[in-house]
Structure formats: structure tokens, C-alpha cells
Amino acid sequence: EVPLSESGGDLVQPGGSLRLSCTASGFTFRNYGMNWVRQVPGKGLEWVSGISGSGATTDYADSVKGRFTISRDNSKNTLFLQMNDLRVEDTAVYYCAKDRGLWIQLWFFDNWGQGTQVTVSS
Amino acid sequence: EIVLTQSPGTLSLSPGQSATLSCRASQYVTNNWLAWYQHRPGQPPRLLIYGASSGATGIPDRFSGSGSGTDFTLTISRVEPEDFAVYYCQQYVSSPYTFGQGTKLEL
Numbered sequence: 001e002v003p004l005s006e007s008g009g010d011l012v013q014p015g016g017s018l019r020l021s022c023t024a025s026g027f028t029f030r031n032y033g034m035n036w037v038r039q040v041p042g043k044g045l046e047w048v049s050g051i052s053g054s055g056a057t058t059d060y061a062d063s064v065k066g067r068f069t070i071s072r073d074n075s076k077n078t079l080f081l082q083m084n085d086l087r088v089e090d091t092a093v094y095y096c097a098k099d100r101g102l103w104i105q106l107w108f109f110d111n112w113g114q115g116t117q118v119t120v121s122s
Numbered sequence: 123e124i125v126l127t128q129s130p131g132t133l134s135l136s137p138g139q140s141a142t143l144s145c146r147a148s149q150y151v152t153n154n155w156l157a158w159y160q161h162r163p164g165q166p167p168r169l170l171i172y173g174a175s176s177g178a179t180g181i182p183d184r185f186s187g188s189g190s191g192t193d194f195t196l197t198i199s200r201v202e203p204e205d206f207a208v209y210y211c212q213q214y215v216s217s218p219y220t221f222g223q224g225t226k227l228e229l
Contacts, residue, residue, distance in 0.1 A: 037167075045159075045167065045210055045221040061218045095166055107214035108157040110178060112166035 009116030022096030145211035
């Protein structure tokens with residue numbers, strides 16, 4: 001297990017913005033794709049977004065496309081999720097998750113952070 | 123989008139019994155690119171199985187995966203008290219990388 005630690009979750013009004021961060025240690029961060037996965041209260045897991053090790057390639061679930069932006073700073077071993085135009089249905093625990101593949105994204109996840117709570121409510 | 127349907131929704135067992143969890147895909151899962159995760163309350167999900175049948179690092183051998191095509195199974199041969207959790211399957215064939223709705227293994 002490698003430590004992943006999320007931060008930035010908060011209570012925000014609909015239409016608002018939030019930026020999540022995930023700091024990593026214990027592995028060569030730039031060599032691995034990273035992802036955000038969320039869990040809506042009482043429901044299952046939903047993949048939200050992923051980014052390649054270099055940051056050149058990104059992908060998004062349709063539910064967040066155009067509103068969320070994933071990015072990373074490999075010099076600081078940190079992953080980000082910029083969340084704009086937030087909706088009530090974005091309320092969830094957001095996990096950062098490390099891709100299993102070395103230098104290549106396999107799109108399944110072998111290490112997860114503890115999660116950060118995002119609540120969108122007026 | 124590949125939809126994954128897990129059954130049963132809840133499985134009630136006692137320690138020492140065997141558990142069989144099912145995951146059915148709406149489309150063929152190429153190369154058996156299917157993973158299983160365990161999710162205990164208050165903890166992050168934990169990778170158990172990938173490639174439908176390969177055990178992740180450190181996973182006890184009582185956990186095994188099988189199946190191909192559209193039908194996959196996670197088997198826990200002798201359930202231990204720490205195994206009571208929610209289990210999810212996930213396909214990584216194509217985006218969006220979807221999860222099943224989960225099977226809750228309860229005491």
C-alpha cells in the first residue's frame with residue numbers, strides 16, 4: 001500500500017466550485033496514471049476522471065465532462081480535480097486512486113486514498 | 123457503455139461458509155479485463171482480483187476469480203469475519219470504466 005491523501009472537500013452551494021488535491025508518496029508518481037472515483041451516499045462507486053503519468057492524456061465520465069478538470073503536478077507528487085458548476089448530484093466521497101500499470105494506463109486501481117467528502121447543497 | 127450487474131444484492135453467510143458473487147456484463151469483456159474490489163465501511167476500496175482471475179498483491183488465497191466473456195464470479199472459499207463488506211466488479215475494457223452496483227456480504 002502506498003499513501004494517498006486527499007484534501008479539499010467541503011460544503012458548497014449549487015453552481016459553486018471546489019478544487020480537490022491528492023498528495024502521493026512511496027512510489028514514482030510520474031510513472032503512473034491517476035484517477036478520481038466517487039461514491040454517492042448509499043450507492044456504489046463511479047469512476048469520474050483519469051490522467052496519464054505525464055499529464056498529456058485525460059478522460060472523463062459524461063456526467064462531469066465540461067465541468068470538471070483533472071490535472072497533476074509531478075514536481076509536487078500531487079493530483080488535482082477542479083470542480084466547477086457543482087450540482088447536488090455531485091455530492092459524494094471522492095477518492096483518488098492509483099492506476100496499476102507502470103508507464104501505461106490499465107484503468108484499474110491498486111491503491112486508494114481515504115477519500116474527501118464533497119457536499120453540494122443550498 | 124458497459125453495464126455491470128451484480129447478484130445477489132445481499133448475501134447473508136456465517137464465518138467458514140463459502141461465498142459466490144456474480145457479475146454480468148452487458149457486452150463482451152475483452153481480454154477478461156475485469157477487476158474485483160472489497161470495500162469495508164470507513165476504509166478505501168481494496169483491489170482483490172484483476173484480469174478476472176489474477177490475485178492482487180497481498181490478497182489471501184481464499185479469494186479467487188473466474189469467468190470470461192460476459193459472466194464472472196468472485197469466490198471466497200471460507201469467509202472470515204473481516205470479509206464482511208461490499209464487493210464491486212469493474213470493467214476496464216473501455217471508457218467509462220464502470221463498476222457494478224455492489225454485493226453486500228453480511229453476517
